[in-house]
Amino acid sequence: MDERTIQIRNEYITYVRLEKNYSIHTVAEYEKDVDEFLEFLKAEGIYTLESITYQEARLFASRLYDRDLSRATISRKISSVRSFFKYANAQYAIDDTAFRLLHHPKKEERLPAFFYVEELEKLFAACEKENPRDLRDRALLELLYATGIRVSELTSISLPDIDNDLGIVRVMGKGRKERYVPFGSYAQSAIERYIEISRPILMKTITHNRLFVNLRGGPLTARGVRHVLDALVDRASIQSNVYPHMLRHTFATHLLSAGADMRTVQELLGHSDLSSTQIYTHTTKEHLRRTYMNTHPRA
Known part of the structure; x- marks a missing residue:
């Protein structure tokens, strides 16, 4: 990725850790999800956030579905990347429309297990x-x-x-x-x-x-x-x-x-x-x- 994208990525992780005050576990999940998305972009030959369109967002989501991940996991990853773009938009005026338009998958209706x-x-x-x-x-x-x-x-x-x-x-x-x-x-x-x-x-x-x-x-x-x-x-x-x-x-x-x-x-x-x-x-x-x-x- 280009240096500017890496800089935004690093600033964003610092933002969720310090300003949002998320737990260590939550920050690690955000970092993992964003890095996974950046690796996806690199594999597609895209090196700047400005180049992202709705088509790339859809392709990223479809790749997640292809891996047979749970709907909750897919929804979390999309939320992480959407939050990343929201930060990039607020700080650097980078268009975040692609992920704002992307719908979350519906969660499975699984009832929580409990002890009798x-x-x-x-x-x-x-x-x-x-x-x-x-x-x-x-x-x-x-x-x-x-x-x-x-x-x-x-x-x-x-x-x-x-x-x-x-x-x-x-x-x-x-x-x-x-x-x-x-x-x-x-x-x-x-x-x-x-x-x-x-x-x-x-x-x-x-x-x-x-x-x-x-x-x-x-x-x-x-x-x-x-x-x-x-x-x-x-x-x-x-x-x-x-x-x-x-x-x-x-x-x-x-x-x-x-x-x-x-x-x-x-x-x-x-x-x-x-x-x-x-x-x-x-x-x-x-x-x-x-x-x-x-x-x-x-x-």
């Missing part, structure tokens, strides 16, 4: 021993289910973020948005025992203030949380495809099923848009329908 109460009880039973690892895993599981926080939010929690007396945790969500989420007595008790008994043993001589630590004493990562959950699922003999975000889905689904209002659930989850929370109403309705069809004598 019986499955959750099996998970909790799988970490009921009093050894350091089980005490940590119990606290981690209780906090995820009690608050519905994202795994990235969980792994960034520090000791000062937890107020165990009030039962409140401070989390830093997407876009560096801070919120306070309450948790109940089960999580409160599990966290207290973990901090007092388990964490000092796991930490050994290592010093840091992250709440959850791995078995070597270092801060627990998102991959580490996945490993913990996989081990619990294996011990609980749950036969399903389980991933950490299911606990967030379960939190929201169980609250709405029990009568919680959607605005409250939206705030607890840290959703900026109510439409992101509304998907869980479809889950609860589908759950009711299936239960009815499976149990009513004349269904």
Whole structure:
């Protein structure tokens, strides 16, 4: 690409990281998507952003479809490039019509998977021993289910973020948005025992203030949380495809099923848009329908 395009690209990545204050993960996705688009242009013999027309935008989208990517992934990549051109238009008056005219693919209507109460009880039973690892895993599981926080939010929690007396945790969500989420007595008790008994043993001589630590004493990562959950699922003999975000889905689904209002659930989850929370109403309705069809004598 020409030097000007590379300059705009670098400025844009700096813009989303510093001015938009996006998370490291989100910035990495933007950077990857924009670089992928620039590589596409290079392969097509196009080296300046001014040369982009709607035809090139359509061709880029069709190449994404040819790779059998999910609609959500394609939509994200198009959004990334559209945002890049919007920045180039605002800063350098480069025409961004091509990607403004490009339509997003409709997302698949997939309902979020969640745990049933019986499955959750099996998970909790799988970490009921009093050894350091089980005490940590119990606290981690209780906090995820009690608050519905994202795994990235969980792994960034520090000791000062937890107020165990009030039962409140401070989390830093997407876009560096801070919120306070309450948790109940089960999580409160599990966290207290973990901090007092388990964490000092796991930490050994290592010093840091992250709440959850791995078995070597270092801060627990998102991959580490996945490993913990996989081990619990294996011990609980749950036969399903389980991933950490299911606990967030379960939190929201169980609250709405029990009568919680959607605005409250939206705030607890840290959703900026109510439409992101509304998907869980479809889950609860589908759950009711299936239960009815499976149990009513004349269904």
